[in-house]
Each structure stands twice: as C-alpha cells, then as structure tokens.
Amino acid sequence: MGVIRVLPPSVVNQIAAGEVVERPASVVKEMMENAIDAGARRLEVSVERGGKDLIRIADDGQGIGAEDLILAFQPHATSKLESAEDLHRVRTLGFRGEALAAIAEISKVRCQTRRADADEGSEILIEGGVAGPIKSCGCPPGTVMEVRNLFFNTPVRRTFLKSDSTEAGHVAETFSRIALAHPEVHMTFRSAGKIVHDLPAVAGVRERIATFFGRELAESLLWVEGKLDQVGLWGYVGHPSQSRSSTKGQYLFLAGRYVRDRSLSHALNEAYRGLLMVGRNPVAFLNLEIPPEEVDVNVHPTKIEVRFRDPQRIYSHLLSTLRQTFLSSDLHSRLQPVPGGGRPVEASPSPSPSYPPATVWSPGGPSVAVPNPSRPEPSYGLESEFADRQAVASWFEPSRPRAEPPHIPDSVGQVQPPEWSRSLPGKFEFAEAGSFDEFTRPSEGAEPLATQAVPPLLPAAEPTRAASRVAAEPVLHSKAIQVHDSYLIAETSEGMMVIDQHALHERILYEELRKRVAEGRVESQGLLVPEPVHMAADEAATLLEHAGLLAELGLEVEGFGGDTVLVRGTPVMLSQLQPERLVRDLAEHLATQPLPPTRDGLVAELLHMVSCKAAVKAGQKLNADEIDALLARRELAADAHHCPHGRPTALIFTKSELEKQFGRI
Incomplete structure (x- = not known):
C-alpha cells in the first residue's frame, strides 16, 4: 500500500487557516475587506477579549442570497473571479475564496444576511467546519458575521495568542489601516463593550489621520500629488519635524489596500535624505493608483505583499514626486526662545499655500477628487512646549533659492x-x-x-x-x-x-x-x-x-x-x-x-x-x-x-x- 494519501477537506482547511488566520486581527481584516467589496457604507466592528471570544462584523452592504450562503463558506468559492485571466486584473480587496472557509474551520461562525430585494434574511451556523441548515431570520439589509471561540479546535494555536489587550491592539491597528484607506465608509470599533472609535464618513483622509495620530501631526502634513502616465500618487507626508523612531508611521495603500514594499519604503526614506537625523523615519500616508494588470497582488495569502511589473518606474515616480513637493514647500523650522526664558522651542512650519482637494476611494474603482472649500486652511502650528532634541536651526539656508536641492547648513546657529x-x-x-x-x-x-x-x-x-x-x-x-x-x-x-x-x-x-x-x-x-x-x-x-x-x-x-x-x-x-x-x-x-x-x-x-x-x-x-x-x-x-x-x-x-x-x- 502506498504512503501518499489525499488529506481530508477539514485538514486542508485548517492548513489554509494557518496561512490566512494568524490571530484575531486577521479575521477582522478579511471580513472588513469583504464588507467593503460588498459596497458597505456603514461598518461596525466589535471584539471581546481581543477577538478570542467574539468578533462581530456588521455592514449594510448588498448581502448574500440564500442560495449562495452555503457556498460562501466553501473553499475556493468566490464571486470575484471567473477565470485565471482575472487574477491579472484584480479590482477587489478579496478574491481567493479561502478566508471564510478557513475561519469557519477553526471557530464557531454565525452569519445573518439579507439582500435589499429580499423579504427576509437567511441565517447559518457553522461549528468547526460543520454547517447547520440555512434558516430564515429577520435582519436589515446587509450582513452580520459573528466568530466565536477562535482556534477552539486547534488549542496549540490558541496558546500562542498574546494577552487580551495585545490582541485588541492588533485588531485596532488593522481597523485603523482599513479606516485610513476608506474614509468614505462610516466605521465603528468596539472593544470589551466600549466604543473605541466612531468615525463618520468624511471626504478626505486628513480627519482620520488626526483621529488616529493626533491633531498636531495632521496639521503639519504636506499634500503630495503626482501622475506619470497611468500611475497616480496622492496623499500626505509628514513635515521633517514629525519623524518617528520606526517605520510604523508609514502607510502605503494600493487601490484601497494596505501594502508593504521594501523598494517604496526605500524611496520614501531616500526622499527625506538630509532632512532627518540618522535613525529617524518619515511619516507618510500615500495612495497609489496603478492599472490592475500592472501589479500582482496574488503573492501572499495575507495580500499585504505585492509585486509591480515595473518596480523601478514606481520607485522613481515616488521619489521624484516627493522631492518636487519638498522643493515647492516652505520647510523652514527655526529655534526660538521660550517666552520668559527656558529651553528653545521649534517654530511652526509655514502654512501650506492652499488646502488640497480631498480624495476618496469608491468601492468599485479609482479615487475621485472632491473640492472642499468650506474646510478651514490648516494652521500647521506645533503646540509642543519643548523643543525636539534633534531639531536643527533651519532645514535650508534662508538665502538659498527654493529651486535648488535641500541643504542642511553646517552650523545650526547659537542656542542656549x-x-x-x-x-x-x-x-x-x-x-x-x-x-x-x-x-x-x-x-x-x-x-x-x-x-x-x-x-x-x-x-x-x-x-x-x-x-x-x-x-x-x-x-x-x-x-x-x-x-x-x-x-x-x-x-x-x-x-x-x-x-x-x-x-x-x-x-x-x-x-x-x-x-x-x-x-x-x-x-x-x-x-x-x-x-x-x-x-x-x-x-x-x-x-x-x-x-x-x-x-x-x-x-x-x-x-x-x-x-x-x-x-x-x-x-x-x-x-x-x-x-x-x-x-x-x-x-x-x-x-x-x-x-x-x-x-x-x-x-x-x-x-x-x-x-x-x-x-x-x-x-x-x-x-x-x-x-x-x-x-x-x-x-x-x-x-x-x-x-x-x-x-x-x-x-x-x-x-x-x-x-x-x-x-x-
């Protein structure tokens, strides 16, 4: 008798769960992305014990028909792909059809859903991959997904989870990434029964940045916008005074999806060369618009890593756009004495000449510009009482023409x-x-x-x-x-x-x-x-x-x-x-x-x-x-x-x- 055998479907799904579902935050990511793909305009996320006991995602999207409900939890079943050619032009956040099947295999899932044209909703319970009968239920249009006792049948995986507060922190980070990528969606996040974030839909991402990272950072951001053929870049980057000790303040979005790419991170740091002290990293919230056929998102099960057909072109476009932004911006930042004596403080950067148009993502396509003349012009005032120890007297020589490359003077001037x-x-x-x-x-x-x-x-x-x-x-x-x-x-x-x-x-x-x-x-x-x-x-x-x-x-x-x-x-x-x-x-x-x-x-x-x-x-x-x-x-x-x-x-x-x-x- 041979030693090679075909694994049972339940084992296959648990193996897939090991790649797709690392922790509760992974479940939140997959289900929030499904809700946005379904056209949701309101999205509520609730977790208990950091998501170990309960993850609840409610949306007002288009819902799932009763005839498709059981198929939605089958492996490799999806409404977003029809053929292999579609993998080369993915326009949705999800597309593999693996996540729901993997999640249902290692937890207890209840799904209530209703399409807008249906008279009643449908409900299904799945425990450890075993589905119960589909029942009728009353519910509003949209979908409510409840995931309980994650990893209950894989206790070894559950023991590797961190404390409740740490897991809740990872969920909050996942929530913030998706909220920054989709400011047009009203999102709410509850943890342990308490509302952590209640974010109304807004035209631009600046308000969301202020919510997650503070008003001081949001008011010192510089607007970035550039287009090279069919490659578009827009968003915000931080003033050099708003640097970080790690790269956690760098958010790069591709078609509404949070991604990581070493070459683009290198281009971002290269653009700030000479403006930041050694060991400091810039802050950025940037969106890339690239034709779907020019990028491969089918690289890793988490879909965070991507590959570009022409990475050097994207690298050069990002680098040149940022440098042009810095050359056209006033980055002067001088040290001034505190009134009444004391340590010198850093003066506020000069305000931007105009407020940039807000840009939003629609679920089905690229972003559109929305003018917002009523929004007040940012003051860019840094209200910090004490100076950054790494601040320099000025970012450029005062007499140096703006068209020349950035230059840090040899002397930072006399200070106290x-x-x-x-x-x-x-x-x-x-x-x-x-x-x-x-x-x-x-x-x-x-x-x-x-x-x-x-x-x-x-x-x-x-x-x-x-x-x-x-x-x-x-x-x-x-x-x-x-x-x-x-x-x-x-x-x-x-x-x-x-x-x-x-x-x-x-x-x-x-x-x-x-x-x-x-x-x-x-x-x-x-x-x-x-x-x-x-x-x-x-x-x-x-x-x-x-x-x-x-x-x-x-x-x-x-x-x-x-x-x-x-x-x-x-x-x-x-x-x-x-x-x-x-x-x-x-x-x-x-x-x-x-x-x-x-x-x-x-x-x-x-x-x-x-x-x-x-x-x-x-x-x-x-x-x-x-x-x-x-x-x-x-x-x-x-x-x-x-x-x-x-x-x-x-x-x-x-x-x-x-x-x-x-x-x-």
Missing part, C-alpha cells in the same frame, strides 16, 4: 546651553552631597571641581577596573574643541583624540542608569499635571504590558482609556526629555523590535534606547563648559571606549602617527 549639561560634573557642582539628580552652577567662592569630593559613579567592585583603564589610556589635557557640531578634538599626553559626542554621552548615561537600576534607586519625578499620550492601539497595549518594568526605570504610565496612555512620572535623571517623545519611542520600540527573552536582557535593551534618546545629538553645538563637563565624566566611565551599541566613542592619533603623515619622520 542644553539642559543635559546639568547632569555633567565638569564645571558644575552637586546640589546635595551624594545626589546625582540636580546640578547647579558653582556659586561665588565655591571650590573648584578638582578639590571637591565627588561621589563614585561606579559600583564598589569596579573602581580598580576604571582606574586601570584610565591609566592605560592617554590622559586628556584641557584643550578641546568641537568640529562639525558632532566631534570633539582633545589633546592627549600621546597625541590627540577625536571623540563622538553622542556616543560618549550615551555611554555615560547608560552606565549611570544601569547602576541605579541595579541598586533599585532610580528616582521618579511625578508630573504636576499627568500628560496624556495618544498612540496606536497596539503600541499602547504593549507599553502597558511592560508598565511594571518601566516603573523600575522611573517611568510611571497607566491606561487612560482607548488608545491613550497617561504619563504620571519620569526618571529624574532624564527630566529634560519630553515625556511624550520618550513614551512614544519606547512604545514603538517595544511593539516593533524583537525583544530579549529574559528580563535582564529587556532591561538592558530599554536602557540602551533611553540613554540614546537622552544623549546629546550629533549636530548639536556645545560651549566650552559643556565640552569640559563631558570629557570630565568620560574619565569616570568603566567602558568609555564604546557606546552601549558597540560603536567606538573615540579614535586616537598618536604624535608619531601625525608626524609620519606630515613627513616629519
């Missing part, structure tokens, strides 16, 4: 000394004996730092190591200058040393934070008014999952309902950082980066990130006192030769090497 310098002991003194939290300028008659008693910055077991390292390395003299606002050149006993100011300060902060965490004495400073931070739902859920660990680092956060997190306290050592930026970057990092499996590894990962965010940046001008303070603290660091990420903090050039280069020896 940054507050981070308060945490350096160079020519500063401690406010209290043994306190590392606050520093003040020495008063008149105060002892110089060399004669003051400085508490050790290293654990008791490490002074010998630090002392031997300092003795082995060249001794720094007091002469030091800053070049390119990024590097320090200091004279040593053997020659000279070129120091990366950001890498060195990052190492110093990391060692101090690590020591305090190990000793359990990371002081937290409560905010006088707790600060609410609105972020993506999955990021908020992930952040709250690690709230206990963050509290050990001095950052106190708690849920505030919906997608909002309330910041109640920040580490005293990092009080100069904006709480909103710190929390956003931590949330993005936790939600997007692979995390170490152990608690100690996760603590180290977070300390790496926090110290990087708090450290002085490349391109930031330092005065003489700040340079001396930074170099003085270097001598107290245990591993000053490398930053926490492994990059060298300094390069040493001996006197003999210099003399060889100049031909003296």
Whole structure:
C-alpha cells in the first residue's frame, strides 16, 4: 500500500487557516475587506477579549442570497473571479475564496444576511467546519458575521495568542489601516463593550489621520500629488519635524489596500535624505493608483505583499514626486526662545499655500477628487512646549533659492546651553552631597571641581577596573574643541583624540542608569499635571504590558482609556526629555523590535534606547563648559571606549602617527 494519501477537506482547511488566520486581527481584516467589496457604507466592528471570544462584523452592504450562503463558506468559492485571466486584473480587496472557509474551520461562525430585494434574511451556523441548515431570520439589509471561540479546535494555536489587550491592539491597528484607506465608509470599533472609535464618513483622509495620530501631526502634513502616465500618487507626508523612531508611521495603500514594499519604503526614506537625523523615519500616508494588470497582488495569502511589473518606474515616480513637493514647500523650522526664558522651542512650519482637494476611494474603482472649500486652511502650528532634541536651526539656508536641492547648513546657529549639561560634573557642582539628580552652577567662592569630593559613579567592585583603564589610556589635557557640531578634538599626553559626542554621552548615561537600576534607586519625578499620550492601539497595549518594568526605570504610565496612555512620572535623571517623545519611542520600540527573552536582557535593551534618546545629538553645538563637563565624566566611565551599541566613542592619533603623515619622520 502506498504512503501518499489525499488529506481530508477539514485538514486542508485548517492548513489554509494557518496561512490566512494568524490571530484575531486577521479575521477582522478579511471580513472588513469583504464588507467593503460588498459596497458597505456603514461598518461596525466589535471584539471581546481581543477577538478570542467574539468578533462581530456588521455592514449594510448588498448581502448574500440564500442560495449562495452555503457556498460562501466553501473553499475556493468566490464571486470575484471567473477565470485565471482575472487574477491579472484584480479590482477587489478579496478574491481567493479561502478566508471564510478557513475561519469557519477553526471557530464557531454565525452569519445573518439579507439582500435589499429580499423579504427576509437567511441565517447559518457553522461549528468547526460543520454547517447547520440555512434558516430564515429577520435582519436589515446587509450582513452580520459573528466568530466565536477562535482556534477552539486547534488549542496549540490558541496558546500562542498574546494577552487580551495585545490582541485588541492588533485588531485596532488593522481597523485603523482599513479606516485610513476608506474614509468614505462610516466605521465603528468596539472593544470589551466600549466604543473605541466612531468615525463618520468624511471626504478626505486628513480627519482620520488626526483621529488616529493626533491633531498636531495632521496639521503639519504636506499634500503630495503626482501622475506619470497611468500611475497616480496622492496623499500626505509628514513635515521633517514629525519623524518617528520606526517605520510604523508609514502607510502605503494600493487601490484601497494596505501594502508593504521594501523598494517604496526605500524611496520614501531616500526622499527625506538630509532632512532627518540618522535613525529617524518619515511619516507618510500615500495612495497609489496603478492599472490592475500592472501589479500582482496574488503573492501572499495575507495580500499585504505585492509585486509591480515595473518596480523601478514606481520607485522613481515616488521619489521624484516627493522631492518636487519638498522643493515647492516652505520647510523652514527655526529655534526660538521660550517666552520668559527656558529651553528653545521649534517654530511652526509655514502654512501650506492652499488646502488640497480631498480624495476618496469608491468601492468599485479609482479615487475621485472632491473640492472642499468650506474646510478651514490648516494652521500647521506645533503646540509642543519643548523643543525636539534633534531639531536643527533651519532645514535650508534662508538665502538659498527654493529651486535648488535641500541643504542642511553646517552650523545650526547659537542656542542656549542644553539642559543635559546639568547632569555633567565638569564645571558644575552637586546640589546635595551624594545626589546625582540636580546640578547647579558653582556659586561665588565655591571650590573648584578638582578639590571637591565627588561621589563614585561606579559600583564598589569596579573602581580598580576604571582606574586601570584610565591609566592605560592617554590622559586628556584641557584643550578641546568641537568640529562639525558632532566631534570633539582633545589633546592627549600621546597625541590627540577625536571623540563622538553622542556616543560618549550615551555611554555615560547608560552606565549611570544601569547602576541605579541595579541598586533599585532610580528616582521618579511625578508630573504636576499627568500628560496624556495618544498612540496606536497596539503600541499602547504593549507599553502597558511592560508598565511594571518601566516603573523600575522611573517611568510611571497607566491606561487612560482607548488608545491613550497617561504619563504620571519620569526618571529624574532624564527630566529634560519630553515625556511624550520618550513614551512614544519606547512604545514603538517595544511593539516593533524583537525583544530579549529574559528580563535582564529587556532591561538592558530599554536602557540602551533611553540613554540614546537622552544623549546629546550629533549636530548639536556645545560651549566650552559643556565640552569640559563631558570629557570630565568620560574619565569616570568603566567602558568609555564604546557606546552601549558597540560603536567606538573615540579614535586616537598618536604624535608619531601625525608626524609620519606630515613627513616629519
């Protein structure tokens, strides 16, 4: 007897479910797309326990006839394709006919549906792929799909699901992607019986962006529009001041479908080259209009990955359109002092000359422009009280003609000394004996730092190591200058040393934070008014999952309902950082980066990130006192030769090497 056998249909469907249904959010995506394909103008999504217990999708689309109801849950049964040629011109969001069959195989499904011309509706119950009889029922036109006990008959898959809040966050992210792609549909999202989003139909996507990402970001967006033959591009991109630490703020839609493509992401980042600091990523909400025969969406079961017939052409069109947008926009962003003193703040970008026409997607075809003269012109005012540490004095030279390519000036101008310098002991003194939290300028008659008693910055077991390292390395003299606002050149006993100011300060902060965490004495400073931070739902859920660990680092956060997190306290050592930026970057990092499996590894990962965010940046001008303070603290660091990420903090050039280069020896 042979060993090859045909698998039963139920096993085939469970295998397909493993590709199509990864988690509850996958079910929400497939059913929302089916509703939009059916012409729905109102769509309601409800989940319980993040979708593990219940997912309910209700729409007012065209519904399913009683004669087609049982076929809708059969594998490879669809109304959207008739022949293989149709795969080369797909115009709908769904087309394979796999999703409903796969979902019904691993859950308990109830479907109530009615066409507008029918006198009554139809209902079917399916449990683990076994369908019951079709019954008549009363229901409004449209379809209501209920999916209960997902993965009930595949318990191994269910154990791999995350916490309820994390799964609800993934569902909310899926909901936001579809809501951004289809602003013409009224959408409602409920989680655990509470309304998270109630989004009326709007003409343009800007209001939806403001709902999900905040008014400040929405008001600073730049309108993008371009057409090359039959390839169209339109949407919004963020002002360079609205960058992110990850690519999660980049949304690319193709014919109303959220997609990911490495080449297009590279084109987007390339367009921002010279406008963003290293490690920052742009924000974008872009829609592509491409003839269906020029793109293949049948690449992956999730339909997120696509392939273009001429990818280089699409890449060039995106890159050139964005660059033309930047050249025709006023991107000046200068630092101005806060009224009454304090840190400099970033001035608002100049407003756009006109409000772009709103563009919407119709379910059956391309987008159409809808004029909206009644909408007020955006103010583009950035209401942030504190300046971004990575801000520069201006994005372009003031006298440079707009037609020339973007240019970042070599000098960012004179600014007030940054507050981070308060945490350096160079020519500063401690406010209290043994306190590392606050520093003040020495008063008149105060002892110089060399004669003051400085508490050790290293654990008791490490002074010998630090002392031997300092003795082995060249001794720094007091002469030091800053070049390119990024590097320090200091004279040593053997020659000279070129120091990366950001890498060195990052190492110093990391060692101090690590020591305090190990000793359990990371002081937290409560905010006088707790600060609410609105972020993506999955990021908020992930952040709250690690709230206990963050509290050990001095950052106190708690849920505030919906997608909002309330910041109640920040580490005293990092009080100069904006709480909103710190929390956003931590949330993005936790939600997007692979995390170490152990608690100690996760603590180290977070300390790496926090110290990087708090450290002085490349391109930031330092005065003489700040340079001396930074170099003085270097001598107290245990591993000053490398930053926490492994990059060298300094390069040493001996006197003999210099003399060889100049031909003296």
